[in-house]
Amino acid sequence: MTIRGEMLIGATALRGAETEFHAIDPATGAALEPGFGGGGAAEVERACALAWEAFDLYRETGLEARAVFLETIAANILAIGDELIVRAMAESGLPRPRLEGERGRTVGQLRLFARTVREGSWLEARIDPAQPTRAPLPRADLRQRHIALGPVAVFGASNFPLAFSVAGGDTASALAAGCPVVVKAHSAHPGTSELIGRAVQAAVASCGLPEGVFSLLFGSGSRIGAALVADPRVKAVGFTGSRRGGVSLTQVAAARAEPIPVYAEMSSINPVILLSAALAARAEALGAGFVGSLTMGAGQFCTNPGLVLALDGPDLERFLTAAAETLGGAAPSTMLTPGIHAAYVEGVARIAANPAVxxxxxxxxxxxxHQCRPGLFTSSAEAFLSDPALHEEIFGAASLVIRCPDVAALRAVLERLEGQLTATLHMDAADADAVRALLPVLERKAGRILANGWPTGVEVCDAMVHGGPFPATSDSRTTSVGTLAIRRFLRPVCYQDIPDSLLPEALRDGNPLGLWRRVDGVLAAAGGVGG
Ligand SMILES: NC(=O)c1ccc[n+]([C@@H]2O[C@H](COP(=O)([O-])OP(=O)(O)OC[C@H]3O[C@@H](n4cnc5c(N)ncnc54)[C@H](O)[C@@H]3O)[C@@H](O)[C@H]2O)c1
Ligand SMILES: O=CCCC(=O)C(=O)O
Structure with missing residues (x-):
């Protein structure tokens, strides 16, 4: 497949007339060919018009047809072959094994959503049959299902150029829900984006779907990104990136005549709590394991463990000695973009200059x-509690260990934290009481609570929550990874006394889709109403 520097708007490919830009190979600083033309207002307009035109048809595609579409995207991505990996390596600085693994995750994610679509429980069909003789008032026939929200704007993330980008989790879950998608590509990996975009575009065509189901735009976030979110035909937004970018997009969405939900995943320092018995039993192993998680992918994971909490004492010293030794030997690795590298260097300089650190x-x-030189820092609970600068994420392989004088101080530090994607506990049996005391705090703070593991490496599955209170995300009620992510792009509709032949199949008496449905209060397997 040839990368042409073109945007994909419905079935067409075209070069944007706005400022030309090139991807930069962060390992060399060299500009990569070809140049890409950024899009403008005309391309946003066309992509949104096509998406709106496609919406009513696409949202009513049969479950099987939609599942096959997702599987076709997955097959098309694999069919690109090594060109995809080579281009993604050049544009991101990420190594081959990581990108091959990420491609597997991306394809697996699409297939998981195909399974979810086929299974149909996301429709959440509920039927309360009419009770014409009920006294004192009869009950109407009431039936509920979920429908797609409308076209979704997706912002590709820089740090996962496959799994969180053009055909990543946001796109897969929106398409699964029945929403057309307009992607604003991340300018760090436009070639990778075009290759994947063409795979999606080809799937739209071969599956006989309306062309507006998918478009891919290049260009400036503050111009076409914001214009996309402001467009009245766009009904929801998926974003992974900086806190500033995510907050700005939520403001654009809230200021619309019709405000829309923004599902932005932004900033998290992912606290790790080393409880006393675990630390006493295996401080050295914990130190080495922690550095492995911290330095993975140059620390450019939103799940990166950027904060460690433990009671001060000899066991924490053992942990710190082991962690310092492992980290001291850690080789530098290339970061994703010159900008992300500059932000890391600045963040590390700032924390290193803090007198309490x-x-x-x-x-x-x-x-x-553009290489990341990992950094490990320590400070006190007292300093952390009095200095909000120490709470800020440094995107990259940098972490701060807080020495806590007692459990009360550790808990106070936890209480002071902003919302997090994850919170990790390292514990032994003797730590159970401490865990019981901390769990309610962690539940309030984080989307995922782990025991005796490391937060990096998110499983894509039914039970996953990759979300959490602000600023981890802009909406803590859901997740951007795993099958529950489909919920973000759905809303319920109730049908009252609509004749059976006019009802959507999911709600008809004969249950032609064979769904699990809640009928008159009882969750029932395939079968008609009352059957
Ligand atoms: N939470 C995460 O997983 C995560 C992932 C990547 C980066 N980051 C953070 O973001 C920083 C910058 O990295 P980045 O370039 O990937 O993120 P970014 O937020 O700057 O950009 C992400 C996408 O959003 C768009 N965008 C940004 N600001 C916008 C605005 N005001 N209006 C409309 N669109 C906008 C960009 O054009 C890009 O397509 C990193 O240093 C890091 O701190 C966080
Ligand atoms: O960077 C955000 C996603 C992190 C992730 O998916 C992982 O840790 O696997």
Whole structure:
């Protein structure tokens, strides 16, 4: 497949007339060919018009047809072959094994949503049959299902150029829900985006779907990104990126004549709590394991463990010695973009200059451009509680260990934290009482609570929650990874006394889709009303 520097608007491919830009290979600083033309108002208008035109048809595609569409996208992505991996490596600085794994995750995610679509429980069909003789008042026939919200604007993330980008979780879950998608590509990996975009575009065509089901735009976030979110035909937004970008888009969405939901995943420092018995039993192993998670992918994971809490004492010293030793040997690795690298260097300089912070260890010196030199820092609970600057995420392999004088201080630090994607507990049996005391706090703070693991590496499955209170996300009621993500793009509709032949199939008496439905209060397997 040839990368042409073109946007994909419905079935067409065209070059944007706005400012040309190139992807940068962060490992060399060199500009990659070809150049990409950014889109403008005309392309946003066309993509949104096509998406709106496609909406009513696409949202009523049969479950099987929609599932096959998702599976076709997955097959088309695999069919691109090594060109995809080579281009993604050049545009992101990420190594081959990581990108091959991410491609597997992306394809698996699409197939998981195909399974979800076929199974149909996301329709949440509910039927309360009429009770014409009920006294004192009869009950009407009431039936509920979920329908797609409308066209969704998706912002590709820089740090997962496949799994959180053009055909990543936001796109897969929106398409699964029945929503057309307009992607605003991340300018860090436009070639990867075009390759994946063409795979989706080809699937739309071969599955006989309306062309507006998918479009891909390039260009400036504050111009076409904001214009897309402001467009009245767009009904929801999926975003993974910076806190500033996510907050700005929620403001654009809230200021519309018709405000819409923005599902922005933004910032998290993912606290890790080392409880006393666990620390006593395996401080050295914990130190090494922690650094493995911290330095994975140059620390450019939203699940990166950026904060460690433990009671001060000899066992914490053992942990710190092991972590410092492992981190001291950690090789530098290329970061995603010059901008992300500059923000990391600035963040590390800022924390290192904080008088309440000790620099415990740095990784090996960098040898190339835009490389991340990992950093490990320590401070006290007292300093953390009095200085909000210490709560800020440094996107990259940097982490702060807080020495807590007692359990009350540890709990106070937790209470002071903003919302998080994850919270991790390292515990042994003797820590059970401490865990019981902390769990209610962690439930309030985080979307996922882990025991004796590391937060990096999110499983794509039914039970996953990759979300959490602000600023982890802009809407804590859902997740951007896993099958529950489909809910973000659905809303319930109730049909009262609508004749059976006019009802959507999901709600008809004969249950032609064979769904699990709640009928007269009872969750029932395939079968007609009353059957
Ligand atoms: N939470 C995460 O998983 C995560 C992932 C990547 C980056 N980040 C953070 O974001 C920083 C910058 O990285 P990035 O470029 O990937 O993120 P970003 O938020 O700057 O950009 C993400 C996407 O949003 C668009 N965008 C940004 N601001 C916008 C605005 N005001 N209006 C409309 N669109 C806008 C961009 O054009 C891009 O397509 C990193 O240093 C890091 O701190 C966080
Ligand atoms: O960067 C955000 C996603 C992190 C993730 O998916 C993972 O840790 O696997």
């Amino acid at each position: 000790e620099v415990l260890a740095r990784g090996q010196q960098t040898v190339g451009p």
